[in-house]
Amino acid sequence: MNQFLQRFFANKGAIVGTVIFAVVIAVAIFASVWYENSPWMMMGKPLVKPFQDPKFWFGTDMLGRDIGAGLAHGARVSLMISVSSTVVAVFFGILIGAMAGYYGGWIDDVLMRITEFFQTIPQLAMAIVVVAIFTPSIYSIVCAIVIVSWPPVARLVRSEFMSLKQREFVHAAIGLGQKPRQIIFSQILPNALSPIIVMASLMVATALLTEAALSFLGLGDRNLMSWGYMIGAARTMLREAPWMSVMPGLAILLCVLAINLIGEGLNDALNPQLRKRGAA
Secondary structure (H helix, E strand, O other), X not given: OHHHHHHHHOXXXXXXXXXXXHXXXXXXXXHHHHOOOOOOOEOOOOOOOOOOEOOEOOOEOOOOEEHHHHHHHHHHHXXXXXXXXXXXXXXXXXXXXXXXXXXXXXXXXXXXXXXXXXXHOOHHHHHHHHHHHOOOOHHHHHHHHHHHHHHHHHHHHHHHHHHHOOOHHHHHHHHOOOOHHHHHHHHHHHHHHHXXXXXXXHHHHHHHXXXXXXXXXXXXXXXXXXXXXXXXXOHHHOOOOOHHHHHHHHHHHHHHHHHHXXXXXXXXXXXXXXXXXXXO
16 A cells, blocks of 8 residues: 555656645535535625635626635535446446456357447437436436446456456466356456556546536536536626636636546556566
């Protein structure tokens, strides 16, 4: 663990990304403490510029709502959707990829044809269709992101399993009489976690962008404030009040950048080749 942390924090970008992401998480956790009132409430004069009024550091929108409150509560919604959808997508991707890679044969053919079908459809288009079919809500958005996110995980896990199942420790487990389920989850999967963790970290950023795009198009949960909704609601005021779009846009940019920097740090720390170089 100590060696992992040393390799991770040896990457300066990973340090910057961790700090930024930690700030975003803190803002999301304490949003209700810093902004007790609902982000939908009108709190002051409309179109107050950022840093002009000490009560509204990030300004107000055309209805007098505090943009800072929207950013804080939006961080909670955006992170909750992106993280939860990534967890579910990774779970299904691991399950399908592990079965395809370990058993092979007709099981592999069927599962990979299903995976390829989902990959042939543009992700954002499929997400829009799924959310449009159901009532736009946090659950339909998570479901849509899961549907478009699991195929790359399944293909990655399949390739890792096809490589690892030929190793000696798997043959030894088979010789000891372990069942396939035990071999998959106790022998092969732990050795395939490194690339899965790196991909999962990057999937969080992709899920955040997908949620922002859906909310921007008016397919977000109308009962919850999110960064994408804030940008979409402010597009008609882009010339008169650009800060209404710039502030949530910067929040998305910084969060996605932080997640990608963390992903690069995880890749450096978990890369077996770099690990061997460090040991040498």
